[in-house]
Amino acid sequence: xxxxxxxxxxxxxxxxxxxxxxxxxxxxxxxxxxxxxxxxxxxxxxxxxxxxxxxxxxxxxxxxxxxxxxxxxxxxxxxxxxxxxxxxxxxxxxxxxxxxxxxxxxxxxxxxxxxxxxxxxxxxxxxxxxxxxxxxxxxxxxxxxxxxxxxxxxxxxxxxxxxxxxxxxxxxxxxxxxxxxxxxxxxxxxxxxxxxxxxxxxxxxxxxxxxxxxxxxxxxxxxxxxxxxxxxxxxxxxxxxxxxxxxxxxxxxxxxxxxxxxxxxxxxxxxxxxxxxxxxxxxxxxxxxxxxxxxxxxxxxxxxxxxxxxxxxxxxxxxx
Amino acid sequence: xxxxxxxxxxxxxxxxxxxxxxxxxxxxxxxxxxxxxxxxxxxxxxxxxxxxxxxxxxxxxxxxxxxxxxxxxxxxxxxxxxxxxxxxxxxxxxxxxxxxxxxxxxxxxxxxxxxxxxxxxxxxxxxxxxxxxxxxxxxxxxxxxxxxxxxxxxxxxxxxxxxxxxxxxxxxxxxxxxxxxxxxxxxxxxxxxxxxxxxxxxxxxxxxxxxxxxxxxxxxxxxxxxxxxxxxxxxxxxxxxxxxxxxxxxxxxxxxxxxxxxxxxxxxxxxxxxxxxxxxxxxxxxxxx
Numbered sequence: 213x214x215x216x217x218x219x220x221x222x223x224x225x226x227x228x229x230x231x232x233x234x235x236x237x238x239x240x241x242x243x244x245x246x247x248x249x250x251x252x253x254x255x256x257x258x259x260x261x262x263x264x265x266x267x268x269x270x271x272x273x274x275x276x277x278x279x280x281x282x283x284x285x286x287x288x289x290x291x292x293x294x295x296x297x298x299x300x301x302x303x304x305x306x307x308x309x310x311x312x313x314x315x316x317x318x319x320x321x322x323x324x325x326x327x328x329x330x331x332x333x334x335x336x337x338x339x340x341x342x343x344x345x346x347x348x349x350x351x352x353x354x355x356x357x358x359x360x361x362x363x364x365x366x367x368x369x370x371x372x373x374x375x376x377x378x379x380x381x382x383x384x385x386x387x388x389x390x391x392x393x394x395x396x397x398x399x400x401x402x403x404x405x406x407x408x409x410x411x412x413x414x415x416x417x418x419x420x421x422x423x424x425x426x427x428x429x430x431x432x433x434x435x436x437x438x439x440x441x442x443x444x445x446x447x448x449x450x451x452x453x454x455x456x457x458x459x460x461x462x463x464x465x466x467x468x469x470x471x472x473x474x475x476x477x478x479x480x481x482x483x484x485x486x487x488x489x490x491x492x493x494x495x496x497x498x499x500x501x502x503x504x505x506x507x508x509x510x511x512x513x514x515x516x517x518x519x520x521x522x523x524x525x526x527x528x529x530x531x532x
Numbered sequence: 533x534x535x536x537x538x539x540x541x542x543x544x545x546x547x548x549x550x551x552x553x554x555x556x557x558x559x560x561x562x563x564x565x566x567x568x569x570x571x572x573x574x575x576x577x578x579x580x581x582x583x584x585x586x587x588x589x590x591x592x593x594x595x596x597x598x599x600x601x602x603x604x605x606x607x608x609x610x611x612x613x614x615x616x617x618x619x620x621x622x623x624x625x626x627x628x629x630x631x632x633x634x635x636x637x638x639x640x641x642x643x644x645x646x647x648x649x650x651x652x653x654x655x656x657x658x659x660x661x662x663x664x665x666x667x668x669x670x671x672x673x674x675x676x677x678x679x680x681x682x683x684x685x686x687x688x689x690x691x692x693x694x695x696x697x698x699x700x701x702x703x704x705x706x707x708x709x710x711x712x713x714x715x716x717x718x719x720x721x722x723x724x725x726x727x728x729x730x731x732x733x734x735x736x737x738x739x740x741x742x743x744x745x746x747x748x749x750x751x752x753x754x755x756x757x758x759x760x761x762x763x764x765x766x767x768x769x770x771x772x773x774x775x776x777x778x779x780x781x782x783x784x785x786x787x788x789x790x791x792x793x794x795x796x797x798x799x800x801x802x803x804x805x806x807x808x809x810x811x812x813x814x815x816x817x818x819x820x821x
Contacts, residue, residue, distance in 0.1 A: 266716075266717050268713075268716055268717060296719050296720075296721060297719060298719070299716070299717055299718060299719035300717070300718030300719030300720070301719060304717075304718065305714065305717040305718065307710055307713065307714055307717075308710075309710050312709060312710030312711060313710050313711055313714045314711055314714075315711045315715075315728075315729050315732075315733070316711075316733070317732045317733050318728070318729075318732060326715075326720070326724075326728055327718055329724075330719070374714070377718070378718070387717075
């Protein structure tokens with residue numbers, strides 16, 4: 213069973229400099245009860261992907277092709293009110309910045325009440341549920357924390373509260389958009405462990421976006437590697453981390469500071485820049501930076517299946 | 533979890549205590565209470581009908597019977613001032629409330645709605661703002677005739693653009709803030725976001741601004757009534773009393789004083805109160821305290 217199936221998704225933004233193809237033929241799946249990590253550098257389309265799933269693309273953005281299948285429903289064809297009913301109930305989101313994600317002038321309890329407005333519970337039941345959720349995310353003294361305002365909590369606590377809110381309606385899919393980027397290393401570990409625990413308890417799937425390779429390796433079952441709006445490789449975490457097949461994944465993993473065998477002053481980088489997405493190359497998106505480029509790379513490469521479930525968008529995937 | 537409610541109530545008292553601690557704030561509150569109390573209890577405080585003409589008693593100076601004297605028709609000025617306070621304060625209250633509500637709604641629409649609507653509304657606000665208040669009042673009165681309604685409409689027209697602009701600017705800033713995005717991604721509708729997430733965040737500064745605008749509203753009402761554009765005689769209004777006294781200011785100055793003094797006192801009272809409110813609620817000024 214898969215909770216979310218994205219197939220050949222294309223998203224385009226109309227900008228003053230012409231159409232910008234933010235996502236090109238993106239395909240991957242989020243199976244039930246699994247944590248899927250999306251990794252990629254800034255500007256690779258991670259946020260666009262989330263917004264496309266949530267139906268919250270900016271006004272100048274449009275989905276022109278492909279499908280997003282969530283629990284058997286085609287999201288690209290869903291009306292705005294139907295989509296709204298889904299958000300927060302079946303698909304929830306945790307954002308990067310815990311400082312900004314909570315309304316500063318409403319108490320935490322009020323905000324948790326607000327989220328449950330579709331539940332049909334009485335106010336007392338909603339409040340009891342809120343306190344339970346706060347306890348679940350290990351907020352000390354939840355009965356009193358309930359009445360406090362966001363500024364009275366630390367960053368880590370705020371992120372845990374945001375997680376509690378996201379999981380309150382027991383969604384089928386939790387989208388976590390770099391939830392630990394704004395936290396320090398200790399809190400990062402604690403938050404990851406908490407997410408893992410809660411995912412087990414609630415039994416939801418998680419789409420976890422991060423550019424921290426270590427976190428992805430630690431937390432995720434499957435990994436999707438994105439580059440300049442395309443999925444260049446996907447597979448299980450073990451497959452992608454141990455035997456990456458796409459040259460970009462290989463280079464990306466080489467650049468991870470945690471993988472450096474020797475101490476060095478200059479961390480390795482991938483030379484070159486992301487191509488201008490308004491003038492996207494016809495062929496392989498990574499060709500201009502790839503050290504294995506051949507003539508055939510000027511044509512769009514197919515998704516090549518290598519091994520069990522691992523897919524790389526590179527004609528040389530099998531040879532690499 | 534509900535024990536915190538009583539704590540909240542005590543929290544509410546704190547600003548009041550802080551206002552009273554400021555000398556200007558205490559004076560402001562005293563003046564406001566004096567004027568509001570006088571207007572509310574006008575029937576008990578004064579033995580005379582405000583509109584009762586008594587030609588024999590005209591142009592009497594202040595005395596124990598007529599505390600502020602009488603005017604050219606022998607009407608008791610003290611009674612007229614108290615009843616005039618009702619007009620002034622109810623116009624201030626009603627017109628300010630109406631301006632606030634309209635300003636907030638239009639501001640939210642301009643800030644959260646599509647760009648073209650925003651541009652259109654800003655153009656409209658700026659056009660209204662570019663009219664001098666008196667010209668606007670004259671134009672409206674020419675169209676609809678002098679009345680209290682005309683006063684309220686002028687005040688609303690003068691206040692709304694400013695209020696709406698403030699709300700619009702803050703809404704624009706909050707529109708893309710993370711908690712609004714978060715609320716959206718948690719399934720909140722636009723109406724819900726505006727009501728629960730944006731409005732509580734933008735309304736505070738506006739309330740303080742509105743409280744500081746009350747004296748301006750009172751001055752507009754008095755000014756329009758002085759010019760004969762506001763309430764119709766014989767209804768007592770501070771501006772109208774001022775006008776009655778204005779023609780005879782050399783011989784019987786107490787009429788003009790009776791009209792002017794309450795305007796000054798009320799204006800000062802609300803200004804002091806508004807400024808203290810601003811100081812108490814503005815967190816940037818707190819550090820100094």
